[in-house]
Amino acid sequence: MNASPPPRSPLIRTVDLAKDYPLGDTTVPALRGVSLDISAGEFVAVMGPSGSGKSTFMNLLGCLDHPSGGQYWLGGHEISRLTDDALSSLRNRRIGFVFQHFNLLARTSALENVALPLLYRGMGARERHERAAHRLRQVGLAERMDHHPVQLSGGQQQRVAIARALVGDPALVLADEPTGALDSRTGVEIMALLQQLNHEGITVVLVTHEHDIAAYADRIIHFRDGRVVDDLANAHRDAGADLAALSAVSA
């Protein structure tokens, strides 16, 4: 309680963060006091058995949900003090989300999907499209800008989603099982992309069940029953190199 942010605050600081879900007359504790610091520029993998509270934790980090207890500072701001509109604006400007099931808008071009966050900044169409196009090129989809999600493979859709997460120049990208719906090779492609962003200075927090995927992070946090049980540095693998090796084998 009453922990104040340190003088040089990390990007993320949680103190005794807790989340209970009401279930009938009782409550289910999904998170039972998580205290963590994540510095700007880290690449963190969150692992743990199903139901251990990983998604709950990510949703709190993403300011999509309100904690039942504890504090959460993002970039020095205590989140519970912010209004709903301020949280929307925070998500818009500082956070990018990548979901397991992509969550692209159907019947909407890749370009428009990527540009969506900028719409809520009141940015004009021209600038929106320029920025979205730039991000789509960055994720290797220069040729697919006008395609709709149904015309794209799962890996391509996830890359559109990553471009969307990046378009607002966020400090933090949160990815809950971003490779969960993809085959392992496409998973490595996505990890290569995330590593590349991380090298550019964006903090990445991702949830995964797969050790092979977590291996690309430089810190691995284990959850069990709503608590952190392990928090280890990891000498990360280079996804780009793995991808090159895979290509060499199949060639």
Add this chain to the structure above:
Amino acid sequence: MNFYATLLIALKALRVNKMRSALTMLGIIIGVAAVIVMVAVGSGARAQVEAQIRSLGANLMMVFSASSTYTGARAAVGAAYSISEEDAYAIGRELTDVVAAAAPALRGSGQIVAGNSNWSTSFYGVTPDYFDVREWSIAEGRFFDQAEINGAAKVVVLGKTVADNLFGDASPIDQTVRIRTVPLTVVGVLAAKGQSPGGSDLDDVLLMPISTARNRVLGATSLAKSRAVGSIQIKLIDGIDSQYAEERVRELLRQRHRLQPGQDDDFTLRNLTEILQTREESSRVMALLLAAVASVSLLVGGIGIMNIMLVSVTERTREIGLRRAVGAQAGDILRQFLVEAITLALIGGLVGVLLGSAGAQAIGALAGWPIQLSASATLLAVSFSAAIGIFFGFYPARKAARMSPIEALRHE
């Protein structure tokens, strides 16, 4: 988020479910089209009635001799008419604050013969004021003047119907017609007026100087002596309360006729403004009825919109969650769905206006009814449909805006 972008999102969402959007609009379309058609037909009919009444003379009031309300036979034998030319002149002279003009008229009827054509009609002995009071204009030739009245000149002005029946396509001017053996020279033909509200032919008429009618054609000495007339036609000053004018005329005539308090009037007053008012009353009742029908159909249309918007909000829960996740504020979501509902209602309203206008034109062309499209009714119908969109779209939109981002995002 700017309005234009919001509108584009709304239009896109409506386009995705074209059929559903169209069906949802149907209630509004039918409601608005019905309003447009009914107002067009209603105001067309009213305009026609008003035009007909106006053709009789605007602000017209008539005084009849009490006895003239009995049969023409009795009048023809010269039963004492109770009102006189002098009464007419007195009204014109003394009630200048309410009366613009007062014209005496002496009515008769009979065979009119021209060459070997003949025609039975009513004729009136009148003064030049009569043309003004009844708002006659001349199509050909001229009216007769005061000098011709003073001299009981043998001149006559024909109504269009009479002229057509006696002379066909030839010009009647300077031709001679005979009434009861009296030859009269045609000096003018009246411009056609068409039918009266009661359905009689206003152009089946023949006008001559009142002195000519009295002294030469009717030739009744008792009439000549009394200078009695069958009716006095009065044109009121524009905007004068007809009730008040009636009181003033009644007062003057009672005084001139030396009627004691308690004694009945020996004349009858009739007022066309009253007829006009009853017409307006009935058209107001009709307008209320239309408004009721329209509001029911628009209400049903509005509920349809609310229903479909609720479905749409539920279907697009994940989309709402995603938009919230990437930074949409609750207000952005509210506006998005509200604009969608308003767009739905407005497009419905505009389509309704187009269909209604086309329908009204078609009815006008097929049934031959007079149609009057009303800009204010159109504007009202369109703004009302927008209001329906706002009213019935608000609840679904607020429901969408109040969703928690995470629950919306997790929605299956």
